[in-house]
Amino acid sequence: MTLVVGKMIAAHPGPGADFDSALATCIEECLACFQACTSCADACTAEADIASMVKCIRTDLDCADTCAACAAVLSRRTDTDLTVTRTLVEACLASCVACAVECERHAAHHEHCRICAEVCRRCEQACRQLLAALPKVG
């Protein structure tokens, strides 16, 4: 096993463990989605029907950027600002939905889109579960 997210989350000296599991899962899915979307955008440019893949390249690249930022912010446990966390997870969720919808349109003819859509849907789900687990703001 490569990722050690759960161990790193648990090794932080500060916070309790109230929503550790939802957090670790969301970080893992964000990392997987960052990689899958980066890979899918690149594979799209190598396809013969590249002209049909333009929107997919866009949604892939946006989703990769948002997931990377979200994975970093969620990995921090010190003096967390829940408004920052919530709005970023919501942005991540939106980019995962947009990318999943577009990749699903190409899933039948491009394996990278099929896999990427699955990863986006898993990340979307992890974002929803984290939003439900997070304490409410003020």
Next chain:
Amino acid sequence: MTLVVGKMIAAHPGPGADFDSALATCIEECLACFQACTSCADACTAEADIASMVKCIRTDLDCADTCAACAAVLSRRTDTDLTVTRTLVEACLASCVACAVECERHAAHHEHCRICAEVCRRCEQACRQLLAALPKVG
């Protein structure tokens, strides 16, 4: 002049110029904020009162990550998904506010916090103006 954001935005073959100015300003402020926050987090760790700067380091790092992602997503004009754009700009705005509030607490004794707070407030303002300029979502 180093940044060429306005020229790059204008050179895109596709979209019209409806909100180009608000977009270019927001990208520029996100880049400035990404750099200032990265620099401020690092300078905080070099201060004698580092133990008082812990929250500031956190808000700096989150703001840097969010601003970098926002600058990248806003720099794209092809097949824009307004829900993705809006939610990410809202996350950026939230991280700028959180970082400005914290940096302002240290502005009197740390010049890097004073400057960083100003940059965060400018980026916050640019995010608000872009949100007002963007077309509403369906």
Next chain:
Amino acid sequence: MTLVVGKMIAAHPGPGADFDSALATCIEECLACFQACTSCADACTAEADIASMVKCIRTDLDCADTCAACAAVLSRRTDTDLTVTRTLVEACLASCVACAVECERHAAHHEHCRICAEVCRRCEQACRQLLAALPKVG
């Protein structure tokens, strides 16, 4: 299993599979290292002996940035420029070594440093194996 690196690498329409395994391993380790270093930098700021952790925070943050960039560049297979790939993997290797050396100094008293050092050493090894597997330039 969260990461789908091997599947995404294999789904690219273009290149052969000459060094797929070394590539997929390196991407996975870069993602793990990006997360572990981000997490470790944050945990360091929450320790009572934060003043002793200043260099560790620095090496963590640099290593996180370099690993994220490396994971992205390595995930692309279209029209690869081997000079770009090699120099970036060498930078990643250097940042992993620097971070491992520093984290190892704190491994006995901080679990997050102990784990992070292990992840950095694994990523260092994956970078070395990829450099050995990559075709020579020109």
Next chain:
Amino acid sequence: MTLVVGKMIAAHPGPGADFDSALATCIEECLACFQACTSCADACTAEADIASMVKCIRTDLDCADTCAACAAVLSRRTDTDLTVTRTLVEACLASCVACAVECERHAAHHEHCRICAEVCRRCEQACRQLLAALPKVG
């Protein structure tokens, strides 16, 4: 003026000012190049001759990732590891050269490529000047 790189560099409590100017210039050019390359990759996907722009999209995306990481690492002045700095600036230089060469091929017919090539060449130059200004490693 949006960027405040020189002010942030000067506000750090620690290091002297030996190579501040080369450092600030390189950070500014990395930020400009990160934005221009992100923008150019996106504009390339919107062109009618997208099939001719595939390599340009790749070199743009790699250059954007490398420049963003380089801007972040160079913005830190605390406990700098010169081997990490040097190898990353060399990777940045390599990605700027690769992107400039490719964008220059399209400069006559795509304004975004013409501007992007100029920005890449400026960043390449700033990397060379920083490498010359940095202290030699041990």
